[in-house]
Amino acid sequence: MSIVGGIVVFSITWIIVLFMVLPWGIRTQEEEGEVEPGTVASAPASPAMWKKFAITTLVTVILFGTFWATDEFGWVDYRSIVFGDTRN
Numbered sequence: 001m002s003i004v005g006g007i008v009v010f011s012i013t014w015i016i017v018l019f020m021v022l023p024w025g026i027r028t029q030e031e032e033g034e035v036e037p038g039t040v041a042s043a044p045a046s047p048a049m050w051k052k053f054a055i056t057t058l059v060t061v062i063l064f065g066t067f068w069a070t071d072e073f074g075w076v077d078y079r080s081i082v083f084g085d086t087r088n
Helices: 003-021 049-072 078-083
Strands: none
Touching: 003 049
């Protein structure tokens, strides 16, 4: 895998994992009982974005590391899965 390919795979994986992590632990302002004037009651009270970014990065590093290792050491031949094995 090239450097550019690795960056692309890592970035796409990071975005997908972020969207899975975003709803974790969200409590609305209405649930907290403190609705800020000018906001909707369903707005998050404390989204903890830095914590979610850290979790997202950790999960992505684990997933990407697994993908890289399987590709680098030939445990899974992704090219034959995508393009079909035509090397007979």
